[in-house]
Amino acid sequence: MDDLQLQDYPQARVIRLNLGRLTASSAAKVLTRVLTAGAGAPALIIDLSAVEFMDSTAIGELVVLTRRLREAKRPYCLAELRPPLMSLARLMRLERALAFCDSVQSALTRFEQPPTQG
Amino acid sequence: MQILVVDDDTWMRQALVAMLSSWDYEPLEAADGEEAWTLLQQHPVSLVLCDWMMPKLDGVELCRRLRAADWPHYIYVILLTGKDQTADLIAAFEAGADDFHTKPVKAGELRVRIRAARRVLELEQALVARNQDLQGMNQALAASQARVQRDLEAAAEVQRDLLPRSAAVGLPVRLAWSLLPADELAGDSFNVFAFDARYLGFYVIDVSGHGVPAAMLSVHLARTLAPEPRPDSLVRRPETPAQKPTGRLRFGRGSPSSRAAPYRPPVEVLTRLNQSLLNDERGSLYFTMIYGILDTSSGQGELCQAGHPYPLISRANGQIDRLGEGGFPVGLLPDAEYESIDFYLAAGDRLLLYSDGATECFDATQQAFGEERLCAALTAGRDQPLEPMLQAIEQALRDWHRQAAPATTQAPGFDDDVSLLAIERE
Incomplete structure (x- = not known):
């Protein structure tokens, strides 16, 4: 199975990371591929439900990725972090600085465009 | 390439020496296994053409002794004999012979067998040279790793000093x-x-x-x-x-x-x-x-x-x-x-x-x-x-x-x- 799985919706592209561990040895390469894979999408939902462990370097790389997305004015959401990773995000206050969603579905709802009038 | 001809039959030995000289090899000659053994200590021989049946030390025993010793390079052995039974052939190979040629010697066949031996020896020499290169690289790598390890240990010491x-x-x-x-x-x-x-x-x-x-x-x-x-x-x-x-x-x-x-x-x-x-x-x-x-x-x-x-x-x-x-x-x-x-x-x-x-x-x-x-x-x-x-x-x-x-x-x-x-x- 490819470690990145893409699914397009009208409002966003969901990129699921099929990796149990995201560590210093893989994070930079994988997250750069996420950035490339998200090119052209109206918004990006990064599904982290399969990721069980991230080391500190991977966390840093994730923050760098979100910074690049923000700088490029591309809406994004980090979805379905497992509880230990969410605790780590809270410890680092990342929930205040990065966009998180409980589920891919809620992220899709967030990015839904209001129907255009007339 | 030096080739040692070992045969107690003087006529046969001289015929082989003449053949080898005409093919631009450097032949040496010995009348039995003991004399061959002495010459092998003194000359960088790469190939031995050896009769099986000889007084003092026969061809098969010479092969065994040769394989048991430690040489700086490989010595290829072709046994020359009138024996052509499978059991004889197995005995010769088990003793350490590389090839087998039945008497009477046919010049054309012997020549191609020697060429084949030469190819094997050249491959072996290339392998030895490559092994030496690899050993050199391994030593350089080990020295480099030891230096990095020493540097890391010194850096770790500096870190400990900061505690x-x-x-x-x-x-x-x-x-x-x-x-x-x-x-x-x-x-x-x-x-x-x-x-x-x-x-x-x-x-x-x-x-x-x-x-x-x-x-x-x-x-x-x-x-x-x-x-x-x-x-x-x-x-x-x-x-x-x-x-x-x-x-x-x-x-x-x-x-x-x-x-x-x-x-x-x-x-x-x-x-x-x-x-x-x-x-x-x-x-x-x-x-x-x-x-x-x-x-x-x-x-x-x-x-x-x-x-x-x-x-x-x-x-x-x-x-x-x-x-x-x-x-x-x-x-x-x-x-x-x-x-x-x-x-x-x-x-x-x-x-x-x-x-x-x-x-x-x-x-x-x-x-x-x-x-x-x-x-x-x-x-x-x-x-x-x-x-x-x-x-x-x-x-x-x-x-x-x-x-x-x-x-x-x-x-x-x-x-x-x-x-x-x-x-x-x-």
Whole structure:
């Protein structure tokens, strides 16, 4: 199975990371591929439900990725972090600085465009 | 190429020598195995054309003796004989012959057999040359690795020198610490120091990643956070008032009484560090940290948590208090705002700071040691003096991690640096 799985919706592209561990040895390469894979999408939902462990370097790389997305004015959401990773995000206050969603579905709802009038 | 012809039949020997000379080889001749053996010691012979049946030492015995000896190069042996039974052929090959040629010798066939032997010998020589090259490269690599290892050990020594030298800081506190690096060099570091006869400064740092870059940053931070009075000191106020602050000490940025204290408030220190690291474009490292101050005379303290695990206070009555609600790591986000956390240590209370290498120390089932077990270990060691308590926590972590290592492993290394720093107010 490819470690990145893409699914397009009208409002966003969901990129699921099929990796149990995201560590210093893989994070930079994988997250750069996420950035490339998200090119052209109206918004990006990064599904982290399969990721069980991230080391500190991977966390840093994730923050760098979100910074690049923000700088490029591309809406994004980090979805379905497992509880230990969410605790780590809270410890680092990342929930205040990065966009998180409980589920891919809620992220899709967030990015839904209001129907255009007339 | 030198070829040794061994045959007790003079006519046959001379015929072979003539043949070889006409093919531009350098023939040597011996009348039996013993004479051949002597010549082999004296000349760099590559190929032996040897009769089977000879007096003193026959062809097969010569083969055995030749294979049992240690030669600097391979010697190819073609046995010449009238025997052509399969059993004879097997016996000759088992003795170490490489080829077999039945008498009477046919010049054309012998010539191509010698050419085939030459190809084998050339391949063998190329292999020897390549092996020598590889051995040379291996030696160079081993020397280089030894040099890197020596450098790493020297760097690790420098790192150890930056840890607190003595638990005696001249203040009414007891201190204990432990640093268990995952590699030679650690990304974790800590220090405890006295600003004056009243205020204790302390920090623990966990630089993201491992190895040399993380260690270099931790060494740089140790220098940056050094408490020695210098105009550019990050932790000490540039001008320390001579008079002591009066009244109850209040912590926090800009509080009137803290202006008189010799230190910069932790929030200011972390804010400056964050800006400084983000302005440095040389690397992408960041770190988590706790930096704090303790007024050892009143027990009032103030610390700042920057993405580092929650500090724990073990109260004298057995209660465990967890401090903080998280905070931004240093060097990750611009404009990160830090918060001051006030705490109080009564006499006998213990403050424990630790890196995530402790709580995220995994056993064989990938279960983390976790904060609960750490709290339990802290409680269990409550009646012990500070240092044995810390040693017991360290042992609990080692035991937990040892389950993850193969049974044969004597001293399993941790996956991440583990640092523990305990402060007890007397």
